Amino acid sequence: MAKILIVDDEEGIRMLYAMELQDEGYEVITLPDGKDLMEVVETQEPDCIVLDIKMREYNGLDLLQQIRRIHDDLPVILNSAYSSFKVDLKAVAADYYVVKSSDLGELKEKLKVALETRIPQK
Amino acid sequence: MKAIVIEDNPGGVTQSDIVVGIPSYNEAPSISVPTQQADKGLSKYYGERSAVIINCDNHSPDNTRQAFMQTATKTPKIYLSTEEGTKGKGNNLRNLFGKAVELSAKAVIVVDADLRSITPLWIRNLGEPLFDEYHFVSPLYVRHKYDGMITNNVAYPLTRALYGRRVRQPIGGDYGFSGELARIYAEEDAWDDSVGEFGIDIWMTTTALRNRMAVIQSFMGRPKIHKPKDLVAVVDDLFPDVVITIFELMCRYESFWKEVKWSRPTAVFGFGMGELEVPPPVEADINVLSTKFGEGLSQHWDLYKAVLDSQNINKVEEVASLPSECFEFPTGLWAKVLYDFAIAYKTREVPRDYLVAGLAALYYGKTLSFVLETQAMNTQQVEEFIEDQCVQFEKTKSYLLERWFTG
Numbered sequence: 001m002a003k004i005l006i007v008d009d010e011e012g013i014r015m016l017y018a019m020e021l022q023d024e025g026y027e028v029i030t031l032p033d034g035k036d037l038m039e040v041v042e043t044q045e046p047d048c049i050v051l052d053i054k055m056r057e058y059n060g061l062d063l064l065q066q067i068r069r070i071h072d073d074l075p076v077i078l079n080s081a082y083s084s085f086k087v088d089l090k091a092v093a094a095d096y097y098v099v100k101s102s103d104l105g106e107l108k109e110k111l112k113v114a115l116e117t118r119i120p121q122k
Numbered sequence: 123m124k125a126i127v128i129e130d131n132p133g134g135v136t137q138s139d140i141v142v143g144i145p146s147y148n149e150a151p152s153i154s155v156p157t158q159q160a161d162k163g164l165s166k167y168y169g170e171r172s173a174v175i176i177n178c179d180n181h182s183p184d185n186t187r188q189a190f191m192q193t194a195t196k197t198p199k200i201y202l203s204t205e206e207g208t209k210g211k212g213n214n215l216r217n218l219f220g221k222a223v224e225l226s227a228k229a230v231i232v233v234d235a236d237l238r239s240i241t242p243l244w245i246r247n248l249g250e251p252l253f254d255e256y257h258f259v260s261p262l263y264v265r266h267k268y269d270g271m272i273t274n275n276v277a278y279p280l281t282r283a284l285y286g287r288r289v290r291q292p293i294g295g296d297y298g299f300s301g302e303l304a305r306i307y308a309e310e311d312a313w314d315d316s317v318g319e320f321g322i323d324i325w326m327t328t329t330a331l332r333n334r335m336a337v338i339q340s341f342m343g344r345p346k347i348h349k350p351k352d353l354v355a356v357v358d359d360l361f362p363d364v365v366i367t368i369f370e371l372m373c374r375y376e377s378f379w380k381e382v383k384w385s386r387p388t389a390v391f392g393f394g395m396g397e398l399e400v401p402p403p404v405e406a407d408i409n410v411l412s413t414k415f416g417e418g419l420s421q422h423w424d425l426y427k428a429v430l431d432s433q434n435i436n437k438v439e440e441v442a443s444l445p446s447e448c449f450e451f452p453t454g455l456w457a458k459v460l461y462d463f464a465i466a467y468k469t470r471e472v473p474r475d476y477l478v479a480g481l482a483a484l485y486y487g488k489t490l491s492f493v494l495e496t497q498a499m500n501t502q503q504v505e506e507f508i509e510d511q512c513v514q515f516e517k518t519k520s521y522l523l524e525r526w527f528t529g
Contacts, residue, residue: 068389072336075386087502089341092262092290093390117384119286121334 133198163245212322259298321367345401418483
């Protein structure tokens with residue numbers, strides 16, 4: 001069972017995503033911000049991160065750079081209410097960018113693709 | 123391998139941590155700009171390290187050598203050249219690979235000789251990741267939507283679908299690579315005349331990906347501004363070399379790319395450079411593209427019947443019949459056309475020059491479609507359009523796998 005880490009400062013979003021993704025057969029863990037993100041990534045070893053961008057004290061784009069410095073091969077899907085952050089060059093390092101919607105169809109599709117992605121390693 | 127017949131090394135340089143290479147042919151009026159900017163970048167960001175700037179030239183008759191050697195720099199310079207009559211960017215870079223290995227370089231940075239927008243920061247951004255854990259640094263810069271058409275419609279989507287990494291400028295021409303990768307390049311036997319010419323850029327990117335070297339993309343901060351070329355001249359000069367090299371490497375690396383599914387981003391470097399400049403406009407003449415497409419279709423129709431899958435040739439016929447006001451060459455069809463041509467290249471039933479000339483005519487149709495579809499789009503919208511195209515190439519890869527491996 002793939003393990004998905006949801007990082008979002010809105011409790012309602014975390015609960016909705018957890019419920020919907022658990023129904024899809026994923027194991028879901030959540031974080032309200034980036035405070036313990038790197039520790040959780042190390043200890044919980046998620047298969048994919050769904051990362052909000054605009055959080056109260058944290059910027060998801062900066063957190064993405066932190067993740068990439070250590071985990072080049074960990075899929076990260078940026079998930080924001082705003083499409084405007086797509087133009088930020090830092091977003092290039094994300095696997096996908098999904099604008100938040102009440103319909104989680106696109107997010108689920110990108111999650112599936114991100115988890116299926118395969119590139120031969122050394 | 124082409125022998126270096128001319129080497130001018132007035133400083134007697136025998137070792138260098140960093141090598142900046144500037145490949146050229148008849149670039150006397152422009153080579154001083156990248157040479158001076160490279161020198162400033164090396165002094166500013168790598169003052170503690172040994173460095174050399176190398177012009178690797180094709181024995182240019184326009185005094186490129188003198189223009190380079192007479193450019194005032196603090197950094198020592200070396201001039202290398204192929205033998206007289208041997209041209210090609212790839213042949214120049216192959217000389218550079220060998221020299222970089224000989225100098226025990228840890229980092230090699232290559233910039234085009236006709237670059238006008240290069241700043242010292244480019245040298246830092248292409249070089250710094252090589253002293254971390256990365257082996258190949260590819261540039262990220264803003265380009266006008268009609269600049270880099272072969273990149274946008276062929277090299278980027280194909281490289282991404284085949285090798286699984288999103289290297290946005292796989293034939294950008296400006297790179298950084300490690301000493302280890304320089305050695306791999308110098309010793310690589312997958313080399314032919316197209317690689318010796320303009321196939322070198324896609325060859326370097328593909329070789330890095332195929333060897334699973336750690337890849338990073340680096341923001342240059344300024345747009346790529348270089349000697350302007352019109353779209354038809356680019357097809358004549360670059361298209362055959364780029365396409366032949368891609369197809370040749372597909373044959374060689376089939377066991378690698380058949381295992382690749384979807385794609386992943388790379389790490390990125392070089393933020394915080396303020397507002398991005400708008401690149402200068404590139405003209406796209408719709409009438410010329412339309413004429414080239416129409417003429418090419420008539421000329422190469424027999425080839426298409428032999429190469430394209432029956433459904434695809436029907437679709438191409440349908441596209442050709444569209445009125446100009448609603449002309450569109452669908453990306454899914456374009457991906458299948460490229461895959462059909464790659465398969466024809468593999469079987470060697472059609473001479474490769476004839477094959478690529480036929481594909482170039484269809485490429486004009488795809489370019490025309492790209493221009494029409496993106497006419498009203500800004501840079502970011504075009505990037506999203508290209509992203510969608512790439513996803514379609516990835517989705518269509520199953521078609522390639524089925525035809526390539528089962529016939």
